[in-house]
Amino acid sequence: xxxxxxxxxxxxxxEISYDSEQIIVFKQAxxxxxxxxxxxxxxVITPNITRMPQTPHYIKGVxxxxxxxxxxIDLEEKFGLKDDQNTxxxxxxxxxxxxxxxxxxxxxxxxxxxxxxxxxxxKDIEDSINIASSGEVDQDYIRGIIKLKDRLVILIDIxxxxxxxxxxxxxxxxxxx
Amino acid sequence: MKSKEQxxxxxxxxxxxxxxxxxxxxxxxxxxxxxxxxxxxxxxxxTHTLKGNAAGMGFKDVAEFAHLIEDLFGGIREAKISxxxxxxxxxxxxIDVLGQLIEAVRDNKKVRFLGIKTKLGVxxxxxxxxxxxxxxxxxxxxxxxxxxxKKIEDTPKQENSKDQPIEEADVEEDGIAKNKVAFSDxxxxxxxxxxxxxxxxxxxxIERDRIIATSQSLNTSNEYARLNRISSDLQYSVxxxxxxxxxxxxxxxxxxxxxxxxxxxxKVNLTLEGTETEIDRNILQIISDSLIHLxxxxxxxxxxxxxxxxxxxxxxEGELTLKAYAENDAVFIEIKDDGKxxxxxxxxxxxxxxxxxxxxxxxxxxxxxxxxxxxxPGFSTMDDVTSIAGRGVGMDVVKKALDAVVGTISVDTKQxxxxxxxxxxxxxxxxxxxLLFELDQEExxxxxxxxxxxxxxxxxxxxxxxxxxxxxxxGQTISIVFLKDLFDSHKxxxxxxxxxxxxxxxxxxxxxxxxISHNGKKAGFVVDKxxxxxxxxxxxxxxxxxxxxxFSGVTIMGNGNxxxxxxxxxxxxxxxxxxxxxxxxxxx
Numbered sequence: 001x002x003x004x005x006x007x008x009x010x011x012x013x014x015e016i017s018y019d020s021e022q023i024i025v026f027k028q029a030x031x032x033x034x035x036x037x038x039x040x041x042x043x044v045i046t047p048n049i050t051r052m053p054q055t056p057h058y059i060k061g062v063x064x065x066x067x068x069x070x071x072x073i074d075l076e077e078k079f080g081l082k083d084d085q086n087t088x089x090x091x092x093x094x095x096x097x098x099x100x101x102x103x104x105x106x107x108x109x110x111x112x113x114x115x116x117x118x119x120x121x122x123k124d125i126e127d128s129i130n131i132a133s134s135g136e137v138d139q140d141y142i143r144g145i146i147k148l149k150d151r152l153v154i155l156i157d158i159x160x161x162x163x164x165x166x167x168x169x170x171x172x173x174x175x176x177x
Numbered sequence: 178m179k180s181k182e183q184x185x186x187x188x189x190x191x192x193x194x195x196x197x198x199x200x201x202x203x204x205x206x207x208x209x210x211x212x213x214x215x216x217x218x219x220x221x222x223x224t225h226t227l228k229g230n231a232a233g234m235g236f237k238d239v240a241e242f243a244h245l246i247e248d249l250f251g252g253i254r255e256a257k258i259s260x261x262x263x264x265x266x267x268x269x270x271x272i273d274v275l276g277q278l279i280e281a282v283r284d285n286k287k288v289r290f291l292g293i294k295t296k297l298g299v300x301x302x303x304x305x306x307x308x309x310x311x312x313x314x315x316x317x318x319x320x321x322x323x324x325x326x327k328k329i330e331d332t333p334k335q336e337n338s339k340d341q342p343i344e345e346a347d348v349e350e351d352g353i354a355k356n357k358v359a360f361s362d363x364x365x366x367x368x369x370x371x372x373x374x375x376x377x378x379x380x381x382x383i384e385r386d387r388i389i390a391t392s393q394s395l396n397t398s399n400e401y402a403r404l405n406r407i408s409s410d411l412q413y414s415v416x417x418x419x420x421x422x423x424x425x426x427x428x429x430x431x432x433x434x435x436x437x438x439x440x441x442x443x444k445v446n447l448t449l450e451g452t453e454t455e456i457d458r459n460i461l462q463i464i465s466d467s468l469i470h471l472x473x474x475x476x477x478x479x480x481x482x483x484x485x486x487x488x489x490x491x492x493x494e495g496e497l498t499l500k501a502y503a504e505n506d507a508v509f510i511e512i513k514d515d516g517k518x519x520x521x522x523x524x525x526x527x528x529x530x531x532x533x534x535x536x537x538x539x540x541x542x543x544x545x546x547x548x549x550x551x552x553x554p555g556f557s558t559m560d561d562v563t564s565i566a567g568r569g570v571g572m573d574v575v576k577k578a579l580d581a582v583v584g585t586i587s588v589d590t591k592q593x594x595x596x597x598x599x600x601x602x603x604x605x606x607x608x609x610x611x612l613l614f615e616l617d618q619e620e621x622x623x624x625x626x627x628x629x630x631x632x633x634x635x636x637x638x639x640x641x642x643x644x645x646x647x648x649x650x651x652g653q654t655i656s657i658v659f660l661k662d663l664f665d666s667h668k669x670x671x672x673x674x675x676x677x678x679x680x681x682x683x684x685x686x687x688x689x690x691x692x693i694s695h696n697g698k699k700a701g702f703v704v705d706k707x708x709x710x711x712x713x714x715x716x717x718x719x720x721x722x723x724x725x726x727x728f729s730g731v732t733i734m735g736n737g738n739x740x741x742x743x744x745x746x747x748x749x750x751x752x753x754x755x756x757x758x759x760x761x762x763x764x765x
Contacts (some may be wrong), residue, residue, distance in 0.1 A: 047737065048736075048737065048738045048739075050619055050620075050731075050738060050739040050740065050741060051617075051619055052722060052725070052728070052741060053664030053665070053727060054664060054725065054726070054727060055722060055725075059721070059722065061739075062718070062722060062731055062739045062741070063739055064733045064737055064738065064739045067380040067383070067733065068719075069716055069718070069719065069731045069733065069739050070719060071719070071720075071721055071722045104720060105719075105720050105721065106719055106720075107720075107721065162720075162721055
């Protein structure tokens with residue numbers, strides 16, 4: 001199950017100290033996003049996705065991953081980073097699925113390429129309070145910004161993303177009076 | 178196969194041995210902390226249960242002996258008997274004897290327990306005396322030469338110790354055998370472990386189907402015959418483990434009936450039939466509340482008070498029958514009373530007042546369908562509210578529970594003669610027969626328990642009726658719904674949602690329609706393409722898509738794809754609630 005994350009962890013073993021964190025980095029619409037390694041279960045090649053009616057646009061459907069049926073989410077759509085025209089074109093490229101798991105949730109996130117691991121020291125993670133918000137979107141799920149020499153990684157809390165208000169929108173209830 | 182008698186005995190033994198172990202544990206606890214009230218309560222409770230079980234099974238010795246210990250702890254609980262080391266010795270010995278008596282049920286050995294029984298009797302009697310003595314004849318007691326007994330509790334203690342030496346020898350002679358560790362022939366397993374096991378078997382079946390499907394082209398189907406058989410056997414064995422007899426639930430209803438009857442001043446005779454019918458444990462759990470509701474309702478609303486019954490020439494005692502039987506893959510549970518029956522006209526009137534049906538519908542609907550309206554949310558015919566039933570909540574719980582397990586209910590009522598509710602339940606939740614169909618290039622499954630037939634109609638045979646669609650199918654008008662329109666209904670579309678696809682079609686277009694029936698209502702779902710029937714293992718949907726109103730779960734196909742399972746009950750409720758409330762436009 002953890003075959004993908006275990007060896008990588010070992011590779012970075014020497015670098016791990018008390019104030020460092022392991023981050024899985026993946027690209028979404030040209031920007032780099034990071035997830036804490038604890039939230040990730042595995043990375044698989046995206047299986048056949050069954051579309052599910054009456055779900056928000058960013059839920060692509062459900063898929064069978066090792067006998068577990070989980071919802072597949074397109075973060076680019078969730079974050080509003082995708083315009084309508086390239087929606088259909090892009091979906092072919094999203095050939096990997098990042099399986100994230102908590103006690104409450106187990107979902108798959110579509111990514112374009114195999115994510116990398118990154119070990120950063122805690123001091124490199126900057127609080128994100130200073131980022132201007134559009135006011136519409138609640139940006140609680142951004143845990144911080146990781147600044148490296150020439151890179152900028154947005155560290156997100158995937159479960160906060162899923163727990164957002166529009167979670168109620170997922171399927172039904174609001175559409176039916 | 179083992180006889181039912183034998184099976185019951187084994188279950189009794191398993192429970193009794195557990196009880197015995199628990200008693201020993203609690204008693205040791207109590208010895209360390211004699212003022213532990215909860216331990217005393219627990220012992221009292223356990224011995225009480227044990228007594229009840231033993232009496233029910235006809236093991237007189239165990240029942241009598243457990244009764245004595247129960248009484249003893251009853252006394253301790255009410256502080257009539259106080260605990261001291263001597264008494265503990267006696268209690269431990271009596272628990273040992275109790276253990277032997279339980280063992281004796283299995284191997285029919287003779288256990289001599291009269292000595293210890295008499296001793297317990299003496300202890301109890303002395304407290305009885307003590308009670309009356311302290312209450313009424315305090316001076317007399319003083320005259321007996323114990324003027325200094327300050328506390329009530331002191332006296333029995335003394336009496337106990339006085340009795341002790343006399344009885345001691347007797348007990349030793351009885352020859353209490355050395356403590357043996359008893360092992361039960363039954364294993365108790367948490368349901369969660371069983372669920373897990375069933376899930377794994379489900380996956381195994383899916384995997385098997387996948388392998389067989391991929392290798393079909395290689396013409397090696399015989400290769401897998403054994404695999405097929407073994408995995409099927411495994412699946413049925415696991416399902417079998419989860420089956421319990423409905424009697425376990427039914428037997429609890431004696432009390433429910435008694436309590437309701439007492440409050441309502443009614444006389445009820447409860448008869449249980451087919452208690453050995455087996456059903457999946459989870460299903461039984463889900464519908465247990467519903468059954469209680471139906472029973473309370475039958476006693477509260479169905480049966481008349483004795484005077485009334487006499488007037489119409491019935492026995493004073495109302496007859497309530499709970500009957501279970503298996504047929505095909507389903508288990509039927511009947512709740513039958515010989516009361517006054519449901520007043521259909523009253524239901525009809527009430528349903529109109531509550532806006533559940535329109536005036537026209539009220540005229541057209543058959544009595545049988547009208548009776549089912551009592552299961553609609555917010556319906557109650559009882560004008561006065563009693564604590565037992567009639568708050569207008571409750572009966573819709575029955576419907577919800579049935580929808581959850583894909584069951585149905587029907588009502589058969591005759592004015593003055595009584596009412597019979599018949600619940601049709603699947604015997605196992607593990608495997609569901611479904612019909613597969615395609616819609617918008619996705620495969621879906623619809624449970625066979627709801628599908629009535631499959632028909633093919635031309636578009637021209639479907640008519641617009643107001644804002645909906647209808648067609649005549651075998652002499653009956655049924656509502657037609659394009660599932661596609663229903664699924665797309667949240668997208669911002671203008672115009673009448675249910676007519677959308679219909680309007681785009683050519684009149685000569687042939688349409689595949691699945692006719693479903695749910696609680697007496699029928700509807701036809703238009704699908705793109707029909708596939709074969711398939712037995713599936715349904716899994717629940719996980720977060721964040723678990724709140725879907727259209728799908729009850731999901732299954733994995735032979736090709737590894739996920740396939741959504743339609744929640745027919747919910748879809749029907751959605752379609753028909755609109756129908757019933759007579760609202761104009763569908764607004765999502």
